[in-house]
Amino acid sequence: MHKYVIMGIQGSGKGTQAQLMAAELDLVHLSVGDVFRWNVEQHTKLGAQVRRIMAAGELVDDALVEAIVRQRLQDHDWNYGFIIDGFPRNVRQAEFFLESYDIDAVILLELADEEVAARVLSRRVCAGCGLDYNVIGRRPDESDICATCGGQLVMREDDNPEALAARLHDYHAKTQPIIELFERKENVVRIDAKRAIPAVQGEIRHRLGLSPATLS
Numbered sequence: 001m002h003k004y005v006i007m008g009i010q011g012s013g014k015g016t017q018a019q020l021m022a023a024e025l026d027l028v029h030l031s032v033g034d035v036f037r038w039n040v041e042q043h044t045k046l047g048a049q050v051r052r053i054m055a056a057g058e059l060v061d062d063a064l065v066e067a068i069v070r071q072r073l074q075d076h077d078w079n080y081g082f083i084i085d086g087f088p089r090n091v092r093q094a095e096f097f098l099e100s101y102d103i104d105a106v107i108l109l110e111l112a113d114e115e116v117a118a119r120v121l122s123r124r125v126c127a128g129c130g131l132d133y134n135v136i137g138r139r140p141d142e143s144d145i146c147a148t149c150g151g152q153l154v155m156r157e158d159d160n161p162e163a164l165a166a167r168l169h170d171y172h173a174k175t176q177p178i179i180e181l182f183e184r185k186e187n188v189v190r191i192d193a194k195r196a197i198p199a200v201q202g203e204i205r206h207r208l209g210l211s212p213a214t215l216s
Contacts, residue, residue: 002027002081003101004208005088007179008109009171010164011119012193013200017109018083020201024213028078032086035068036060057163058170062089066096073101094178098185105208106182109193109200113168120164124153 002025008014015031022029039047046064053060069087081104088094097103111119124133124144128151135144135153144153182188189207193200201213 001079002083003103004081004083004105004107005097005103005182006083006085006107006109007175008085008193009111009113009116009175010167011116012109012111013197014085014107014109014193016197017107017201017204018085020197020213021083021204025210026080028082030069030072030078030082030084030087032065032068032084035072051157054158055163057158057160057166062093065089066093069093088178090174091177091181094181098181103186105187105189106179107204107208108179108188108190110190111193115194116168117161117164120159121155121161123156123159125156126151127154128152 004021004027006014006018015033018029018031021027036047036050040051041047049064050060065087069084073082088097118136119134122134122136124135125131126133126146126149128146129149131146131148133146133153145151146153179188189204191200191203191207198213205211205213
């Protein structure tokens, strides 16, 4: 059984890397962000609360995140292990996590703020079908049209320079103490996340002593 924490600044690709590991290693991918997005899409009371917080460029309240994670882990549907992203968000949560679970490693995806801004501010979502896009590399005449349904591609509500700057500041302030705690007690694997997805996944597997990825 493998149990991993994957951390990284917004835009570092931690969700993508976690999904790849989960699919090939039969792990459960526990994404705090996915739980919140589902609630927003379903217009639940929690979703409305999350939407207001995200629109202000802030992170969801730590107590709310912790409650969601505790409940999700208690489902015990992770027979072969899990990889969790979006948690922990403060030192107290990290200490709770270390006391409750025997973590194999913490995967830290590192990316400069300038690269984060380039990635995040180029993201779009189709207003018609909800498909995610990144307009970097797309020709200008097709950069605002969904290739699947022809709908308009729009920027996410919280993907603007002001909101991003607030999130970056908050991330650095809260994450550094967590990393320092993990480095004292766990195996922290630092990965350069600027490279292509297969290269990043390959290094993660190599550093963790896992079988090579099958993606090309």
